[in-house]
Amino acid sequence: MYDMSIKFQQPFAIELVRGFPNLETLVICLQLKEVDLGYIKGLENDGYLMKSLLAGSRFLKKMIVRFSLLGRDDREQLKFAKKLLTLHRASPTAETEIIEQ
Template identity: 45%
Template structure:
């Protein structure tokens, strides 16, 4: 997923929140994109999903990465586990700022977040 493309961000959010039976989601972020998407997606009106497992790879801690994570956590009442794979050396704002940002409301009382810091 290329977060520098507002069209792609809007399309992906539409597919995720429009797929009522989607239970598992895996997204790999395009690490070559450097700009932040200027999309006017209203993340608060996306509705609820049936997601139970989410894996996000190559997360860099950008504003768009955080919006995706927050939206999925807030809109997934059945979520059991979210795995986030990131490289500390590529984190925008550093690891600490990223993990601080993740202390947010979750729709699922049992959702757990597993952050894996990749060393390569």
């Protein structure tokens, strides 16, 4: 069982669950090495999730972001992808791969 009582993690977890109504499983680990996010639409909550993962995962080696092409403007996805690439990373070796689905 993961202790969500740490001051900065509790509000993040609550917003994460609220922002993803179809979430079935959530596993949180402070020593993430690889993250694979599927069907990302580039919404504000998607950005918060990625920002938190990059900033809080000092052992992260790779983050894969799979964009959902359904109903999204290419310009909006490009803007979101550029923003993602500028986010602070706790791990100096973390790579980000962006894939369109």
